[in-house]
Amino acid sequence: MSETLLTFQKGGVHPHESKALTQHLPIETLPIPEGVEILLSQHFGAPCEPLVKKKDQVAEGDVIGEVEAGLGACIHASVSGKIRNIATSANPVSISSPSIIIKTDPEAEPRVNTPCNWMDLSREELLARIKSAGIVGIGGAGFPTHVKLSPPPEAKVDTLILNGAECEPYLTTDHRLMLEHPQEVIEGAKIILTILGIQECHIGIEANKSDAIEEMKRVSREVSSNGFRISIDPLKVRYPQGSEKQLIESITGRRGPGVGLPFDVGAIVQNVGTARAIYEAVVLEKPLYEKIVTISGRGIERPANLLVRVGTKLSDIVSFLGGTRPDLAKVVMGGPMMGFAIPTLDIPITKTTSGVIFLTNDEIDTNPHGQCIRCGWCLDACPMGLSPNEIGIYVEGGRAEETSQFGLFECFECGCCAYTCPAKRPLVQFIRLAKMKAKK
Amino acid sequence: MSESPLWTVSVSPHIKSGESVERIMWTVVGCLLPPLILSVFIFGFQTLIITLVSVGACVATEAITQKLFHRPITIRDGSAVITGLLLAYIIPPGVPYWIPVLGAVMAVYVAKHLLGGIGFNIFNPALIGRAFLVATFPVAMTSAWLPPIRDASIFKYMGPGIDAISTATPLYVLKHYGIQAVIEKFGSMSTIYGDFFIGWRPGCIGETSALLLLLGGLYLLYKRYITWHIPVSVIVTIAFLTWVFGGEKLFAGSPLLAILSGGVMLGAFFMATDYVTSPSQPTGKLIFGAGIGALTVLIRFKGGYPEGICYAILLMNPLAPALEGWFRPRRFAPEKGAFK
Numbered sequence: 001m002s003e004t005l006l007t008f009q010k011g012g013v014h015p016h017e018s019k020a021l022t023q024h025l026p027i028e029t030l031p032i033p034e035g036v037e038i039l040l041s042q043h044f045g046a047p048c049e050p051l052v053k054k055k056d057q058v059a060e061g062d063v064i065g066e067v068e069a070g071l072g073a074c075i076h077a078s079v080s081g082k083i084r085n086i087a088t089s090a091n092p093v094s095i096s097s098p099s100i101i102i103k104t105d106p107e108a109e110p111r112v113n114t115p116c117n118w119m120d121l122s123r124e125e126l127l128a129r130i131k132s133a134g135i136v137g138i139g140g141a142g143f144p145t146h147v148k149l150s151p152p153p154e155a156k157v158d159t160l161i162l163n164g165a166e167c168e169p170y171l172t173t174d175h176r177l178m179l180e181h182p183q184e185v186i187e188g189a190k191i192i193l194t195i196l197g198i199q200e201c202h203i204g205i206e207a208n209k210s211d212a213i214e215e216m217k218r219v220s221r222e223v224s225s226n227g228f229r230i231s232i233d234p235l236k237v238r239y240p241q242g243s244e245k246q247l248i249e250s251i252t253g254r255r256g257p258g259v260g261l262p263f264d265v266g267a268i269v270q271n272v273g274t275a276r277a278i279y280e281a282v283v284l285e286k287p288l289y290e291k292i293v294t295i296s297g298r299g300i301e302r303p304a305n306l307l308v309r310v311g312t313k314l315s316d317i318v319s320f321l322g323g324t325r326p327d328l329a330k331v332v333m334g335g336p337m338m339g340f341a342i343p344t345l346d347i348p349i350t351k352t353t354s355g356v357i358f359l360t361n362d363e364i365d366t367n368p369h370g371q372c373i374r375c376g377w378c379l380d381a382c383p384m385g386l387s388p389n390e391i392g393i394y395v396e397g398g399r400a401e402e403t404s405q406f407g408l409f410e411c412f413e414c415g416c417c418a419y420t421c422p423a424k425r426p427l428v429q430f431i432r433l434a435k436m437k438a439k440k
Numbered sequence: 441m442s443e444s445p446l447w448t449v450s451v452s453p454h455i456k457s458g459e460s461v462e463r464i465m466w467t468v469v470g471c472l473l474p475p476l477i478l479s480v481f482i483f484g485f486q487t488l489i490i491t492l493v494s495v496g497a498c499v500a501t502e503a504i505t506q507k508l509f510h511r512p513i514t515i516r517d518g519s520a521v522i523t524g525l526l527l528a529y530i531i532p533p534g535v536p537y538w539i540p541v542l543g544a545v546m547a548v549y550v551a552k553h554l555l556g557g558i559g560f561n562i563f564n565p566a567l568i569g570r571a572f573l574v575a576t577f578p579v580a581m582t583s584a585w586l587p588p589i590r591d592a593s594i595f596k597y598m599g600p601g602i603d604a605i606s607t608a609t610p611l612y613v614l615k616h617y618g619i620q621a622v623i624e625k626f627g628s629m630s631t632i633y634g635d636f637f638i639g640w641r642p643g644c645i646g647e648t649s650a651l652l653l654l655l656g657g658l659y660l661l662y663k664r665y666i667t668w669h670i671p672v673s674v675i676v677t678i679a680f681l682t683w684v685f686g687g688e689k690l691f692a693g694s695p696l697l698a699i700l701s702g703g704v705m706l707g708a709f710f711m712a713t714d715y716v717t718s719p720s721q722p723t724g725k726l727i728f729g730a731g732i733g734a735l736t737v738l739i740r741f742k743g744g745y746p747e748g749i750c751y752a753i754l755l756m757n758p759l760a761p762a763l764e765g766w767f768r769p770r771r772f773a774p775e776k777g778a779f780k
């Protein structure tokens with residue numbers, strides 16, 4: 001590609017991409033499982049209150065949980081069937097959390113969605129559809145999208161950025177989505193632009209997805225522009241290119257505050273997957289209850305990109321894909337740089353799951369960590385310009401409270417420092433400890 | 441389906457770069473070996489023995505110290521091997537074989553483990569070892585120089601009576617008798633540059649081959665184990681200050697001779713760049729290297745010894761933590777509300 005690739009200035013690493021395992025595999029639909037477990041607390045924000053009770057019949061797409069107060073998003077039945085229980089399930093982040101367990105009715109008719117012309121809808125109606133579809137930011141912490149799309153009036157947002165960087169190794173869901181459903185992503189972008197009342201949209205895609213870049217360019221040229229300016233921006237392959245702050249810098253050259261929301265620099269970032277979910281919510285009135293996930297790593301028999309119902313248990317996915325391999329050493333929900341290691345396959349997929357990675361011993365590093373040798377590589381790798389080595393040394397020395405001088409709360413735990421450290425120091429672990437101690 | 445509760449559950453990131461302390465250290469060891477092999481041909485086979493004694497003593501001291509302190513034994517990481525090599529490389533080739541043992545104990549036990557422990561030691565261990573030896577055995581450490589062997593008779597100096605054939609280093613001749621004496625002793629300027637570049641000159645065991653040290657340093661640069669900042673600032677500062685102040689009058693010194701003699705190449709690429717005892721960020725590194733260069737020239741011209749780079753590095757080592765603190769990376773945007 002002759003185009004100059006956009007990128008951010010400071011730090012970053014280039015881990016082995018490991019995307020070849022799944023990037024060529026079309027999105028496959030997982031057969032509807034016998035039952036699902038839908039977590040009441042799926043992400044950032046307040047947990048939902050159940051709106052159904054045991055033995056109720058629900059249809060695919062029905063609202064089954066709502067947030068009563070505070071920030072959050074509602075949840076929907078991802079299958080038609082009967083509520084078996086409202087109980088606790090394993091959860092990727094905490095030990096367990098309450099969930100609604102639905103037994104699938106295999107006879108049920110699939111939900112039919114009829115497209116409408118969204119151009120006729122007002123801004124309020126668009127936002128209402130997004131809210132009632134329960135859409136949250138698909139890539140990361142799961143910030144409720146209707147809230148993010150209603151910035152305070154003083155924010156002066158002038159640019160929408162769609163995040164198609166997919167900088168985490170192994171993950172290929174955004175790649176496949178942009179390749180297979182580019183119209184829907186771009187239509188979603190136009191809906192967001194309409195809500196924000198702006199024209200400018202940049203879709204940032206790492207250069208390792210050249211087929212997706214070409215496809216998105218072709219489609220964005222073909223569709224009528226309606227006065228919108230949508231550009232596809234190839235990005236340098238460099239982790240964490242898809243982090244909000246770095247992506248805004250790569251594309252607009254603006255640097256937000258170390259701690260703070262991207263409104264402050266006049267940009268709003270949405271994942272390409274979220275844009276597609278917005279398209280489905282607005283045009284098809286289809287709630288967010290399906291997810292594309294990458295199941296990859298050398299520890300799974302058959303890696304795949306799967307379209308699954310929210311609430312599908314990992315064990316169902318694993319048996320569909322032929323099981324795990326004997327040398328499986330670690331299972332990670334999310335990407336290998338920022339995901340959570342999980343101890344069991346009883347965990348259900350949530351709205352924010354982008355992948356599950358099954359790593360074998362040769363893919364992970366189990367060497368014990370040593371003393372810091374002060375090579376400074378972590379300082380070079382940190383995209384926020386922090387000093388993770390010092391934080392680690394202070395935490396080990398029992399002085400965690402004094403680490404905010406090194407920018408502790410600007411750290412977004414991207415993991416570049418720990419990835420690069422030749423002494424294998426668990427720097428992110430030290431940082432989390434320091435954050436816990438320093439908050440008190 | 442194999443269900444196993446034994447998966448590792450640890451904090452992200454779950455993948456790591458392939459680099460490790462061992463890999464860095466053993467790569468440095470590899471880069472230091474060619475000058476050792478050449479030194480056998482320049483100064484004779486005893487340089488190999490001295491070096492092996494030094495390395496063995498450093499590794500043994502490290503193992504014993506860590507055992508005594510009930511710390512994990514880390515001799516496999518190669519860092520004690522590097523200390524042993526560097527210590528031998530800055531010792532004259534005609535010293536008795538037991539000399540490096542004392543230096544090794546001083547380097548590893550005192551400088552590395554007593555003064556902080558791995559990662560916290562302030563001074564470069566090998567240089568402390570050498571400073572101790574110079575203070576305790578000033579005669580051997582400043583006069584056991586040997587004229588380079590020209591006829592490949594590498595066992596020439598193994599017998600008794602080495603004292604009789606000891607010679608003087610170019611820097612000593614230059615300091616006490618001037619540039620004309622250097623030319624009389626070592627040949628025309630072009631012969632000098634050629635010989636010194638390859639390594640055929642009196643000097644410490646591993647410091648003489650500018651060529652091989654440069655190649656090793658370039659490989660470390662290529663591997664990104666070191667950056668250019670420290671070596672370049674050391675070498676440029678020495679060359680510049682020697683050119684200005686090193687001649688009969690201003691701007692008449694010989695910068696090339698200055699960087700091809702003494703321990704400049706070894707110090708600039710392999711000792712001043714030691715992670716633990718040098719700053720890690722570009723600005724800090726440039727100041728650190730310039731300081732070493734300036735102190736080296738100062739000691740060469742005004743100090744009591746003809747060569748100064750070892751002491752120059754030791755003098756700059758304690759400033760490294762301060763330089764590191766002053767020149768931290770620029771934060772992404774620490775001020776709230778920044779809009780650029």
Ligand code: SF4
Nearest residue numbers: 382411413414415417
């Ligand atoms: S995890 Fe935090 S400290 Fe480490 S590189 Fe990322 S932002 Fe910097």
Ligand code: SF4
Nearest residue numbers: 372373375376378421
């Ligand atoms: S990368 Fe690791 S060893 Fe190097 S300075 Fe950072 S914490 Fe220390």
